[in-house]
Amino acid sequence: xxxxxxxxxxxxxxxxxxxxxxxxxxxxxxxxxxxxxxxxxxxxxxxxxxxxxxxxxxxxxxxxxxxxxxxxxxxxxxxxxxxxxxxxxxxxxxxxxxxxxxxxxxxxxxxxxxxxxxxxxxxxxxxxxxxxxxxxxxxxxxxxxxxxxxxxxxxxxxxxxxxxxxxxxxxxxxxxxxxxxxxxxxxxxxxxxxxxxxxxxxxxxxxxxxxxxxxxxxxxxxxxxxxxxxxxxxxxxxxxxxxxxxxxxxxxxxxxxxxxxxxxxxxxxxxxxxxxxx
Amino acid sequence: xxxxxxxxxxxxxxxxxxxxxxxxxxxxxxxxxxxxxxxxxxxxxxxxxxxxxxxxxxxxxxxxxxxxxxxxxxxxxxxxxxxxxxxxxxxxxxxxxxxxxxxxxxxxxxxxxxxxxxxxxxxxxxxxxxxxxxxxxxxxxxxxxxxxxxxxxxxxxxxxxxxxxxxxxxxxxxxxxxxxxxxxxxxxxxxxxxxxxxxxxxxxxxxxxxxxxxxxxxxxxxxxxxxxxxxxxxxxxxxxxxxxxxxxxxxxxxxxxxxxxxxxxxxxxxxxxxxxxxxxxxxxxxxxxxxxxxxxxxxxxxxxxxxxxxxxxxxxxxxxxxxxxxxxxxxxxxxxxxxxxxxxxxxxxxxxxxxxxxxxxxxxxxxxxxxxxxxxxxxxxxxxxxxxxxxxxxxxxxxxxxxxxxxxxx
Numbered sequence: 001x002x003x004x005x006x007x008x009x010x011x012x013x014x015x016x017x018x019x020x021x022x023x024x025x026x027x028x029x030x031x032x033x034x035x036x037x038x039x040x041x042x043x044x045x046x047x048x049x050x051x052x053x054x055x056x057x058x059x060x061x062x063x064x065x066x067x068x069x070x071x072x073x074x075x076x077x078x079x080x081x082x083x084x085x086x087x088x089x090x091x092x093x094x095x096x097x098x099x100x101x102x103x104x105x106x107x108x109x110x111x112x113x114x115x116x117x118x119x120x121x122x123x124x125x126x127x128x129x130x131x132x133x134x135x136x137x138x139x140x141x142x143x144x145x146x147x148x149x150x151x152x153x154x155x156x157x158x159x160x161x162x163x164x165x166x167x168x169x170x171x172x173x174x175x176x177x178x179x180x181x182x183x184x185x186x187x188x189x190x191x192x193x194x195x196x197x198x199x200x201x202x203x204x205x206x207x208x209x210x211x212x213x214x215x216x217x218x219x220x221x222x223x224x225x226x227x228x229x230x231x232x233x234x235x236x237x238x239x240x241x242x243x244x245x246x247x248x249x250x251x252x253x254x255x256x257x258x259x260x261x262x263x264x265x266x267x268x269x270x271x272x273x274x275x276x277x278x
Numbered sequence: 279x280x281x282x283x284x285x286x287x288x289x290x291x292x293x294x295x296x297x298x299x300x301x302x303x304x305x306x307x308x309x310x311x312x313x314x315x316x317x318x319x320x321x322x323x324x325x326x327x328x329x330x331x332x333x334x335x336x337x338x339x340x341x342x343x344x345x346x347x348x349x350x351x352x353x354x355x356x357x358x359x360x361x362x363x364x365x366x367x368x369x370x371x372x373x374x375x376x377x378x379x380x381x382x383x384x385x386x387x388x389x390x391x392x393x394x395x396x397x398x399x400x401x402x403x404x405x406x407x408x409x410x411x412x413x414x415x416x417x418x419x420x421x422x423x424x425x426x427x428x429x430x431x432x433x434x435x436x437x438x439x440x441x442x443x444x445x446x447x448x449x450x451x452x453x454x455x456x457x458x459x460x461x462x463x464x465x466x467x468x469x470x471x472x473x474x475x476x477x478x479x480x481x482x483x484x485x486x487x488x489x490x491x492x493x494x495x496x497x498x499x500x501x502x503x504x505x506x507x508x509x510x511x512x513x514x515x516x517x518x519x520x521x522x523x524x525x526x527x528x529x530x531x532x533x534x535x536x537x538x539x540x541x542x543x544x545x546x547x548x549x550x551x552x553x554x555x556x557x558x559x560x561x562x563x564x565x566x567x568x569x570x571x572x573x574x575x576x577x578x579x580x581x582x583x584x585x586x587x588x589x590x591x592x593x594x595x596x597x598x599x600x601x602x603x604x605x606x607x608x609x610x611x612x613x614x615x616x617x618x619x620x621x622x623x624x625x626x627x628x629x630x631x632x633x634x635x636x637x638x639x640x641x642x643x644x645x646x647x648x649x650x651x652x653x654x655x656x657x658x659x660x661x662x663x664x665x666x667x668x669x670x671x672x673x674x675x676x677x678x679x680x681x682x683x684x685x686x687x688x
Contacts, residue, residue, distance in 0.1 A: 025381045029359045033382075116519035117526065137519040139667065226469070226520045227663055242353050244651035245377065 099156030472654030481564030
């Protein structure tokens, strides 16, 4: 409880007053140089094109990433669930590997794979006669590239969650359905998915939050470039707060992001509750 | 449920306190033994240890260099300011000087403080390396400038016998070089280099700070600089991908010309020793002037350091001409004391003589409150939006004027 207060609630409570000041590096060293500016930070934030760009990018990332992660994780989990033999167990570890690999190593490897000059992906394209693509420099492609790496990294954990839930489904249901002559797809749609409702809910909530806080991949792969095309809200806040030392401004943005995440999560909880009431 | 949570809490608390202890340990250890903790940028901490060995022998003061990556200096500094626990001495890149000075965390190095150290007087160093206004908080340490790097073999193969002297010649030569075929370019513009457009303005005879002491981009000289910058892209002479590797590009010959600093010479020499003699450097091209960037790093003393005297003695040692020359031998970084810069040991190398000559005609970026994070970023974003995404030039420039309006020097 104390830990929760100290590391969860306190930072948010502190961000609130800080967001109403012009605190910067100088203010940090000498508190008398901090001025109260009221809602000025928020006014500036909502007029800041870079902030809107970051918000839009985050929205695009979430729309691209969340469904992909959920669908891919579920399908892979279903396939892995088919057998318990050694090969499938090895495969399971293989799928989990991206989730436990250090992000810096991941970014280095993907940075080389996607490099325009000497990347493997462009080399493969050239062998089939296609022109090189600017994976990390084109305003549209960069979003896809960054999201792709994040999907690749994000599925491992969710596959394990789905697998665990799949193992919890009583065999009797599936056997009964089989006796009634249900097809494989029919069993998945009518038995597996409804019984996995809670797993889906959990994965959806955590994945949405993770994608709204999207940071690692654009930070290490592109630093948010080119021209902010892959900057997420978290990265924007990091740049304002730690590169430009505008702590007040960044705090205001943090609170806005916090409210967005809290709002979306509450909506999901609400949807779940009405679902459970039925 | 309560019990496991408590059980979990214990190791977490232990881990946290371990981390805290580890952090504070390194700082307080410095105070206990009288040793000096020195933040050295990049990967120069190991040679630095060798550089200061004579100092440690003479004075008995141990020096502990800590390597700080360029990417993380802002966070490191912020954390140090917030906690009040900094190093004793730290290296400060010239573009960060104003930000760091404004923080108030550094010791004021006024005449009174420097009384016993005549070697640290401003007159001993290159002009322009000193800090903003009268609030001097640092002394110069290493110099850096930008010159034109070019591949003599590739230029000669295209019938270009001497490096370009004006920007028009750069564009003309770059067009010829880019015509070598698919994947070949003539010139490389780093998309993160905010100094390049400023250098281009200087070499047109202008500047980006008006008479009022405020940043002013709406000048004929800056407009001509934009012509050059945009023109290089319009000619198709410059690669447009952000992940282009400048060393790789120079070594492979994809981009046989670029403006960069002496560190590129070191990187090329170690990455491709077989290219020795196939490339060279020339003064910065220019139409009205050949003024380049004066960059480099200063050294500052942490305000609450408990070994101020030792720190000043270290600064004094590092400013001595023979130490400065030794540092060039060890790490390839240029000296900044006038005495060291005229030493024949240094100027005998033809590459170095170009750097030293260029240092004589070099000025620093304007000391605005935050060049890297604000003014320089706005400048780069504007120019790159024109050349990379086809934004309208006049609209983009008006945006730049508005974004930098009222940004004052000092």
